[in-house]
Amino acid sequence: MNKIIIVSIAVLANIFLVSLRYEDATYVFDENTSIAATLEKLGDQAYTKPDMSIPGVSAEAGKELMLYGITKGPKGKKVAKQSKHFVCTSCHNVVKEDPDLRSADPQARLIYAKENGLPFLQGTTLYGAVNRTSFYNGDYEKKYGDLVKPARNNIREAIQLCAVECSQGRPLNEWEMESVLAFLWTLELKMGDIQINEEDAQEISDAVNGGGNEKEAVDLLKSYYLQGSPATFVRPPDNRRTGFNDIQADPENGKLVYNLSCLHCHEEGRYAFFKLDDSKYSFKHLDKHIPRYTRYSMYQVSRWGTSPMAGKETYMPNYTLERLSNQQLEDLRAYIEQKAD
Numbered sequence: 001m002n003k004i005i006i007v008s009i010a011v012l013a014n015i016f017l018v019s020l021r022y023e024d025a026t027y028v029f030d031e032n033t034s035i036a037a038t039l040e041k042l043g044d045q046a047y048t049k050p051d052m053s054i055p056g057v058s059a060e061a062g063k064e065l066m067l068y069g070i071t072k073g074p075k076g077k078k079v080a081k082q083s084k085h086f087v088c089t090s091c092h093n094v095v096k097e098d099p100d101l102r103s104a105d106p107q108a109r110l111i112y113a114k115e116n117g118l119p120f121l122q123g124t125t126l127y128g129a130v131n132r133t134s135f136y137n138g139d140y141e142k143k144y145g146d147l148v149k150p151a152r153n154n155i156r157e158a159i160q161l162c163a164v165e166c167s168q169g170r171p172l173n174e175w176e177m178e179s180v181l182a183f184l185w186t187l188e189l190k191m192g193d194i195q196i197n198e199e200d201a202q203e204i205s206d207a208v209n210g211g212g213n214e215k216e217a218v219d220l221l222k223s224y225y226l227q228g229s230p231a232t233f234v235r236p237p238d239n240r241r242t243g244f245n246d247i248q249a250d251p252e253n254g255k256l257v258y259n260l261s262c263l264h265c266h267e268e269g270r271y272a273f274f275k276l277d278d279s280k281y282s283f284k285h286l287d288k289h290i291p292r293y294t295r296y297s298m299y300q301v302s303r304w305g306t307s308p309m310a311g312k313e314t315y316m317p318n319y320t321l322e323r324l325s326n327q328q329l330e331d332l333r334a335y336i337e338q339k340a341d
């Protein structure tokens, strides 16, 4: 009797193993294959997943929180608005925004934004955020100090830091946090997002199938996208009258910056009290302040941002060099000057 049980367990286990191996052997990926799942198969770290067992957690609720700041709670009641001033998409895209995920090139992103009808913003896209291993990189430590430490390698803490500090809102509670994470998982990177060549694709596929070096395959796959969004803080030009005068400015490019970035928040006062539009009045106002040491100078607001006004708690985030280059800043200036003329 015992023998029979042992034999049948052995047979079952064997069938199970064979089927696993069979699955592995047929591992081929297409453009929709998850990059995180592939890395996990190759023995890389486990990426942070939402706890879907908490009542009320859903990707849909997370999406509503991020896009509108409100949703319905587990008992069907509307939650209090996350922030009075902002939604996550005031500052972040939720789709791919860089044509090549290996670099954080602001000019390539600006053109991509124009072609795809996207805004060009201070915060990095949350598309692929679940695939990153570090957050608030580079100089963000300067801005948020010790607050960055717990958030540096922890996506939940990164989200919470942004909900409270960037959004100037209330913290997310547990089911809301897991819902935001669940929504972010719908924005994970897929094989089709990277420009992998056939040879490398084969090497990764072989490694998953047990016919290659897993560690090398992990590194190879990761070489196709940035593991974190780099951030370099820079100062306005020393002389605001002359600006960066070694740069040949292109007003047409500056127009893209104005339309896809500045107007995203300032048109009709969407996310800011200060209004900007296409009128001569807007451009004259901006133009007049360019050389001044006030928050109305485009040099100053772009590079330093603003701090919250008393009682209003709204502020403008600064642009890092990776989000707006000095060339683009001069292009914006040239556009403002042209339109103010």
Ligand code: HEC
Pocket (backbone or CB within 6 Å): 066, 082, 086, 087, 088, 089, 090, 091, 092, 122, 123, 124, 125, 126, 129, 132, 134, 135, 136, 137, 140, 155, 158, 159, 162, 163, 166, 167, 180, 228, 229, 231, 317
């Ligand atoms: C007022 C602008 C603003 C708002 C609103 C905002 N963020 Fe951010 N967020 C930023 C900036 C700036 C950073 C700095 C790092 C970066 O994105 O380059 C950041 C960073 C992050 C990061 C880390 C990204 C990384 O790769 O370093 C996450 C995650 C994040 N925000 C999530 C959210 C969520 C979720 C919301 C809504 C609840 C939100 N943010 C609202 C501006 C904002």
Ligand code: HEC
Pocket (backbone or CB within 6 Å): 090, 091, 121, 122, 257, 258, 261, 262, 263, 264, 265, 266, 271, 272, 273, 274, 275, 295, 296, 297, 298, 301, 302, 306, 314, 315, 316, 317, 332
């Ligand atoms: C993510 C949203 C956002 C973007 C993008 C943005 N701003 Fe702002 N900006 C704000 C907020 C919020 C304030 C704070 C004052 C307010 O609410 O009007 C502000 C303040 C300013 C001020 C000072 C106004 C004052 O009353 O103190 C100027 C000038 C300004 N922005 C210009 C620009 C320009 C030029 C661009 C494009 C390069 C730009 N902004 C992009 C949100 C944004």
